[in-house]
Every structure is written in structure tokens, then in C-alpha cells.
Amino acid sequence: MTDCGLFGVWGPPNAADLAYLGLYAQQHRGQESAGMATLQQDKLIYHKGMGLVADVFSRDTLNRLKSRSAVGHVRYSTSGSSNLSNAQPIVVETSSGMMAIAHNGNLVNSTAVRHELETQARFSPIFHTTTDTEIILYLVARGTNIMKGIQQAAARIRGAYSLVFLTPRELVAVRDPRGFRPLVLGRLGSHTAVASETCAFDLSGIRYERDIEPGEILHIDDSGVRSEHMTQQAQPAFCMFEHVYFARPDSVVNGDLVHAVRRQLGRRLAQEHPVEADVVTPIPDSGMSAALGFAEASGIPFDLCFIRNHYVGRTFIQPQQDDRDAKVEIKLAVIPQLVKGKRVVVVDDSIIRGTTSLSRIKMLRRSGAKEVHLRVSCPPTRFPCYYGIDFPDPSRLIADGRTVEEIRQKLGVDSLGYLSLKGMLETMSHPQSHYCTACWTGTYVVPPVDEMKKDRLEQAAPKVQSRGSRTGERTNG
């Protein structure tokens, strides 16, 4: 369904508070909606709403959700429209009791599976949301127990899925056989937590223990943690874009500190695309670590020429183009004293549409920069992602059908250098073949059989609105 943030915890008396903090720390992964389900006796209660975590949960809400176990979710949409009915966790009653599911990723065959399930159902339509998460939920619920259900679902679905389930008996964490999206395990004394990123643990003093392995299923309950593996095995395809842009720099993803990886990418970028200049500056915030590495390797002084307004969301994942364009201009300011008459190297982590880059370059020129040299710590992004990152239609990618020289001209910079694919992968700690690089190469390790599925899902889905309310809540199971 989406690239999102997940959090789950089993054991401590303040599980709802821990989930709140875990979601709060992962809002860079999704700002459209937030939700949480907790266990009270053998019932799951939940609260979800549109917007940021602090807007969705009040102190009273967290008190009502008080529990020893919780699952939470922050979302932005790549499949399913942005409304409350698609917010997660999704909570259902199954033949073996209540179940909540939170999903990070995107299935590439959800249209086919959805159609199959609807054809089989006696009463159609069976789906209440337009997300592929609900498809996983139905497949899992058809198993005689959750383990069998997950194994059956894994045999049918294709694509990216990190999942956290909460039932009255256990918390279950699942990572797909390729491990596209991150999922980590942490400890708080004798209690256990899982999250998309380790930054979700830090506010609560939860200790990062390890990454959940591709194809691993973790069962967590009062007796501890039990690990099993899916029968399907595959070569890992860790999302390289998590390391380049998406994850928070203080997170450990696939065993590597994101900041350290980005710094190395910047160092390599300086070696591949040297330039004579007076100052190196990042595009805040995600270009920060790479710019630091570029400055170290090049010997050019580092400075913060852009100042960010922290009260504006990340432009890249806003769902409406109009919102995005408006926010670009108010997001950053240049300090003219640092750039006037100077040769400036601007380091960014990636260029998607080019809208934000163009705007920032113009700002530097207006502030008197003598030369502007743009350096990008990944290759040109030319292809869509079918595994959960919200890239636009390829025709809207600035690199689509353009050479690097044509991109340079369009952006109006004096020079432009992208890190090579080889250079990017050689900085990583896992074998190069263990990373997904499809948005740069167009080589998809799991073929996108449903590439038109978003349109079809939207057309097929009943139009469910949030009925004027921005929150949904169920307190009696």
C-alpha cells in the first residue's frame, strides 16, 4: 500500500505512550494519517485520524488506549486514496478472534488477488478500503492460525510488505522475502518492540537489537520472541532509496547508520565529480550528510547556506502537486552573505521532478552566487517504484528522456554531477546484488504485474469519505 512507518510493542504497561513516541519519530515516513490499536483484555480498540500524530492523539485518547500491547502506523498513500477509511491499523474480527494489521510496502499483484478474492466471496464486494493491506488481511484471516495464514498469504502476494499484526495472543512482525522495506527489533528490559526504523526506539530508550531478516516472521508474546522463516526464499532487495533519501539519518537501516552511508556517498561523489569552488552546502535536511562527506573529500569548506523552515512538511510526499509547488518556495531561505560572489557546490540526495532543485538554484542566483554546481548523491531517477515509494509518473521525472547535460541546462547550473550506480553500490556494506535499484536502472526483481492497479483500484472502489470527521475510533471491540 504505501511507504509508511510501523511500530509495535508487547509487554510494558505504557504501550500506547511508547507507540505514540514511536510514531512521532517516524512521521517523515508518512504524514497523511496516523493510527493505533491496543489490546484491552481480549478486545482490540483503536483510534485513527487524518493528519500528524500530535493532531490525531490527545492525552485523553492515549489514556483510553492504555494497554500492555500496541500496534501503530503513520501513512502516506501510493495505493488507495488519502482518506480516513484507508488509515491504519485495520482492525477486523476473524473466526479466531480480533486482529489488527499495519503495513509498509506495496504489492505488485494486488489487483489480481483482489479480483480472485471478490470472485470467491459469497457476498461481494468484501473490501472496505482501497488498500492492498486489506487483501493481505483477508488472506491471513483465512488460515487456521496466523502462522498458516501468513504462509498462505506469502505464497500468493508479490512485492514489498513489512507487516505488524496484533491479536489478543501475540504481536507478529513479518518482512517480505526480499526485505524491500526496513523492519527492526528492539528491547525494553524484558519487553519487545518492532518498528520501521530505529529512530522510533530512541525517544523511549528502547535498545535496537537487530534487523528482522527478509522472509522472517517473529512471534512476540509473554514467553518471549520466536522466529520462523517463510518457505519462500529469495535474494534480498533492500531499498537503496531508503539509504539515499527516505530513512532518517539517525536510523540504522539494514545494519548501517543512514548518516554514515550518506556521508560515504558524498565522499564518493566528490571523487567522481570534482569541482573548484568556494563553499559546499547541502539542500536541507536530507542532503546534509552527503554534503558533509563531499566537503571532507574535496577539501572545500562546508557551510549552511540554506536555512530551513521546519514548520513545512517534506515536499516530496505531499499528495497534491499544488500543495507541493506552494511549499517549495516557503520552505527554505538563503543566507546571502555566504553565497554572494562565491562558487557554490550544492549537494542534494536525489532529484525527482526537479521542481525543488530549480527553485533553490534560482534562490542562490538571486542571492548573488557567482557559480552554482549541483552534485547529487545517487544516479538519475528515471523509473517508477512499484514497491512503495511515491514517485510520480515517469513523464514527470526530470531525468525522463533527458541526458545529464539536458538536465543541467533545464536546471540552469554551471555543472551537474550524479553519483554513478557503481559508486553508490560500492559504498554499501551488503553485496551489491542485495539492493533494489529499480528506480535508477528499470530492472525490477519482482515484476510489476499490476502497474495500472492504482487506477483500477480507484475506479473499482466504493467512494468512502470520512463523513466530516477526521478521526475514527472504536472502543468496544
Ligand code: SF4
Ligand atoms: S525502486 Fe527505488 S525506491 Fe523503490 S524499492 Fe527499489 S530502490 Fe527503493
